[in-house]
Amino acid sequence: xxxxxxxxxxxxxxxxxxxxxxxxxxxxxxxxxxxxxxxxxxxxxxxxxxxxxxxxxxxxxxxxxxxxxxxxxxxxxxxxxxxxxxxxxxxxxxxxxxxxxxxxxxxxxxxxxxxxxxxxxxxxxxxxxxxxxxxxxxxxxxxxxxxxxxxxxx
Amino acid sequence: xxxxxxxxxxxxxxxxxxxxxxxxxxxxxxxxxxxxxxxxxxxxxxxxxxxxxxxxxxxxxxxxxxxxxxxxxxxxxxxxxxxxxxxxxxxxxxxxxxxxxxxxxxx
Numbered sequence: 001x002x003x004x005x006x007x008x009x010x011x012x013x014x015x016x017x018x019x020x021x022x023x024x025x026x027x028x029x030x031x032x033x034x035x036x037x038x039x040x041x042x043x044x045x046x047x048x049x050x051x052x053x054x055x056x057x058x059x060x061x062x063x064x065x066x067x068x069x070x071x072x073x074x075x076x077x078x079x080x081x082x083x084x085x086x087x088x089x090x091x092x093x094x095x096x097x098x099x100x101x102x103x104x105x106x107x108x109x110x111x112x113x114x115x116x117x118x119x120x121x122x123x124x125x126x127x128x129x130x131x132x133x134x135x136x137x138x139x140x141x142x143x144x145x146x147x148x149x150x151x152x153x154x
Numbered sequence: 155x156x157x158x159x160x161x162x163x164x165x166x167x168x169x170x171x172x173x174x175x176x177x178x179x180x181x182x183x184x185x186x187x188x189x190x191x192x193x194x195x196x197x198x199x200x201x202x203x204x205x206x207x208x209x210x211x212x213x214x215x216x217x218x219x220x221x222x223x224x225x226x227x228x229x230x231x232x233x234x235x236x237x238x239x240x241x242x243x244x245x246x247x248x249x250x251x252x253x254x255x256x257x258x259x260x261x
Binding site for chain 2: 031032033034035100101103104107108110111114115117118121124126127130131133134135137138141142144145148149151
């Protein structure tokens with residue numbers, strides 16, 4: 001029994017040492033990476049999305065009540081912005097250790113769907129400020145993380 | 155409804171869940187909860203005026219909840235970057251000693 005316990009302890013120590021050396025080897029010269037590298041394309045695409053959304057919200061705000069604001073006349077905007085977000089998501093998915101950004105893009109896609117549903121129900125002047133705050137908040141959060149991924153290289 | 159009271163209740167609940175991570179998360183949580191509370195206030199006002207359906211109210215709240223999740227995910231990412239920097243700094247400190255002891259460049 002005692003011999004078995006000692007053998008188990010030795011195994012645990014050996015496993016610990018191997019794991020430690022494995023981590024060190026993985027770290028190599030470039031160090032450990034827990035999250036993806038900064039991606040310039042994601043940065044540019046999310047910034048472009050924010051501009052497009054802001055332009056659309058301004059358009060809605062200025063033209064509430066007019067026929068051109070009706071949902072049926074703006075389906076093209078939703079189609080276009082969905083394609084943009086799909087492209088951002090596909091790119092984000094191709095980058096290793098980028099799960100957090102992918103989840104954030106998915107939430108942005110959901111919110112575009114929610115905006116479209118609100119638009120279908122009939123959008124009012126008062127609806128715009130909270131929508132703007134939400135989309136700007138989401139884009140700021142995504143960009144903040146992306147820029148932090150640049151890391152300090154020295 | 156009082157926005158500051160709503161925010162305060164949400165912050166207390168979040169603080170209990172976040173535990174040790176609370177000091178870093180507080181600022182992000184506060185921003186996110188203020189947005190949710192303001193959305194709820196907006197929904198309440200519009201509902202009182204008879205200008206908002208239940209369906210639209212749910213959509214507005216869902217948008218704010220998704221935004222809050224996005225903000226908290228950023229916090230999670232920032233923590234990962236910080237942990238990564240700490241591990242790499244620790245490895246850098248022991249690099250010379252380990253390589254010298256082992257007689258080859260492991261790190």
